[in-house]
Amino acid sequence: MGDEETILVIDDEKVVRDGCRRVLTGKGYSVLVAESGQEGMDLLASEPIDMVLLDLKMPGLSGEEVLKEVNTRYPEIPVIIITGHGTIDTAVECMKQGAYDFITKPFQIDQFLLTINRAAKSTRLAKKARQFEQENIRNLYDLNLEKSRLKTIINCMANGVMVTNRNLEVVLHNPALMRLLEIPERHKDPVPVAELVHSEPLVATLKKLQTDDSSRDEFISQEIEAGKNTLRAISAPALTPDDDVIGTVTVLENITPFKRLDEMKSDFVNMVAHELRSPLVSIRQQNNVMLEGLAGSLNEKQTGFLEREAAKIDQLLELINDLLDIAKIEAGKHVQHQVPTDLCQVIESVVNLMEARAEQEGVTLRWACEDVKPVQVDPKGMEEIFNNLVTNAINYSPDGGEVKITARGRGEYVEIKVADTGVGIDPEELPKIFDKFYRVKHKKTRAVMGTGLGLAIVKGIVEAHNGTIDVESTPEEGTTFRILLPFIPPEAE
Numbered sequence: 001m002g003d004e005e006t007i008l009v010i011d012d013e014k015v016v017r018d019g020c021r022r023v024l025t026g027k028g029y030s031v032l033v034a035e036s037g038q039e040g041m042d043l044l045a046s047e048p049i050d051m052v053l054l055d056l057k058m059p060g061l062s063g064e065e066v067l068k069e070v071n072t073r074y075p076e077i078p079v080i081i082i083t084g085h086g087t088i089d090t091a092v093e094c095m096k097q098g099a100y101d102f103i104t105k106p107f108q109i110d111q112f113l114l115t116i117n118r119a120a121k122s123t124r125l126a127k128k129a130r131q132f133e134q135e136n137i138r139n140l141y142d143l144n145l146e147k148s149r150l151k152t153i154i155n156c157m158a159n160g161v162m163v164t165n166r167n168l169e170v171v172l173h174n175p176a177l178m179r180l181l182e183i184p185e186r187h188k189d190p191v192p193v194a195e196l197v198h199s200e201p202l203v204a205t206l207k208k209l210q211t212d213d214s215s216r217d218e219f220i221s222q223e224i225e226a227g228k229n230t231l232r233a234i235s236a237p238a239l240t241p242d243d244d245v246i247g248t249v250t251v252l253e254n255i256t257p258f259k260r261l262d263e264m265k266s267d268f269v270n271m272v273a274h275e276l277r278s279p280l281v282s283i284r285q286q287n288n289v290m291l292e293g294l295a296g297s298l299n300e301k302q303t304g305f306l307e308r309e310a311a312k313i314d315q316l317l318e319l320i321n322d323l324l325d326i327a328k329i330e331a332g333k334h335v336q337h338q339v340p341t342d343l344c345q346v347i348e349s350v351v352n353l354m355e356a357r358a359e360q361e362g363v364t365l366r367w368a369c370e371d372v373k374p375v376q377v378d379p380k381g382m383e384e385i386f387n388n389l390v391t392n393a394i395n396y397s398p399d400g401g402e403v404k405i406t407a408r409g410r411g412e413y414v415e416i417k418v419a420d421t422g423v424g425i426d427p428e429e430l431p432k433i434f435d436k437f438y439r440v441k442h443k444k445t446r447a448v449m450g451t452g453l454g455l456a457i458v459k460g461i462v463e464a465h466n467g468t469i470d471v472e473s474t475p476e477e478g479t480t481f482r483i484l485l486p487f488i489p490p491e492a493e
């Protein structure tokens with residue numbers, strides 16, 4: 001098989017040229033011929049030629065001279081010498097001068113083709129090797145270009161970027177990171193992450209991302225303090241295309257201005273709520289005095305008005321109390337009063353308080369406690385948690401059903417569950433329900449009054465006790481809120 005190689009035959013004898021052309025064309029090679037050494041050199045300069053068959057004895061430019069020229073100018077083209085006498089001496093002589101091989105005249109077709117095919121195969125391999133080499137050079141060039149582009153982008157970013165390897169050493173960082181962490185730029189990568197970032201929670205997160213398989217598709221967002229700044233750090237595991245964890249990537253942003261704004265807003269809400277509460281409380285008290293008949297007797301119509309008024313004022317007071325609670329939680333001042341508390345007692349009293357309401361709505365309330373020892377918590381906070389979760393469970397179960405509250409000791413934790421058989425929550429709503437003022441629009445619960453603060457308060461109290469809360473829900477079937485509180489034994493007297 002010739003595979004399109006072009007062979008140049010340089011020989012002054014027409015018979016040889018024609019013979020070669022016929023045999024080689026028949027085998028799929030393309031053939032060019034030259035009568036003299038000079039004509040051969042000209043063709044080599046103008047045509048893509050893969051192999052040369054060269055007669056040694058020619059008038060004009062001799063075969064030896066042509067061989068020499070080809071070897072210097074086109075070292076990759078093999079030259080096969082055509083010679084009249086096939087002796088060892090000739091062979092040695094040709095090879096010495098740099099020929100690839102030789103063939104003797106008159107040609108033995110088989111022998112001739114064997115030699116040509118061998119040379120063709122070796123040119124083909126050499127060509128491939130050259131191609132590979134060139135591609136390799138190009139790849140390296142592209143890679144370098146890509147690297148320097150990436151470096152420019154990362155260095156110019158306003159956000160801090162930090163990449164660690166599997167040993168939690170920083171292998172890449174940008175100037176913005178050093179600015180945000182207030183570190184003078186003198187670190188050379190790699191440096192252990194704990195030396196650079198003095199935030200234990202962030203280091204713990206990076207460790208978790210490295211080791212915890214379940215956090216593979218996760219981003220972890222957290223606020224960390226760095227000097228006088230508050231930073232938001234968003235971290236993710238660095239994965240290979242095969243999903244192996246090879247390190248972590250963290251992007252940091254300065255959120256100090258937003259924090260200030262948020263504080264100002266909370267202060268404002270707090271102030272307004274306080275200012276509204278005192279006059280409302282005294283209106284409610286006077287309203288009560290009148291309802292009890294202490295300011296003269298009332299007819300039925302007046303009593304009705306005053307009762308509706310009282311209900312509205314109570315709603316307003318509840319909202320104000322919620323706003324004040326949220327403000328307290330956000331200021332980190334909620335849990336101030338932690339005492340040894342029997343959670344089962346708290347649950348029981350909430351259930352007793354709610355029973356009448358549940359019955360009105362056709363909901364059965366049940367509760368159970370297992371292995372729950374007294375814990376060091378804020379009892380008012382716990383009451384608020386159960387109040388909110390059970391009120392929700394009743395409110396969002398319009399067709400009756402069952403609400404079950406359970407508390408269970410689980411080693412270092414107490415697990416609390418509030419499960420209902422109500423309308424449930426769509427999966428896309430779930431991440432939002434703990435946000436302040438967020439309420440799900442649902443045709444069956446449209447009539448339920450509320451401000452969307454309950455769950456934000458619950459979450460705030462749980463977190464102030466270093467606990468966690470999560471929720472599982474199936475639309476039309478029901479919802480279960482699960483709280484884990486670390487079991488801190490009551491302090492020894």
Ligand SMILES: Nc1ncnc2c1ncn2[C@@H]1O[C@H](COP(=O)(O)OP(=O)(O)OP(=O)(O)O)[C@@H](O)[C@H]1O
Nearest residue numbers: 392393396424433439440450451452453454455479
């Ligand atoms: N048990 C539940 N079943 C179904 N949906 C629920 C349940 N609990 C909460 N939700 C949904 O989550 C939303 C937020 O609840 P959250 O308690 O924060 O506010 P709210 O009940 O609307 O108002 P409030 O501030 O008076 O509690 C609710 O509006 C409701 O749509």
Ligand SMILES: [Mg+2]
Nearest residue numbers: 392450454455
């Ligand atoms: Mg609620």
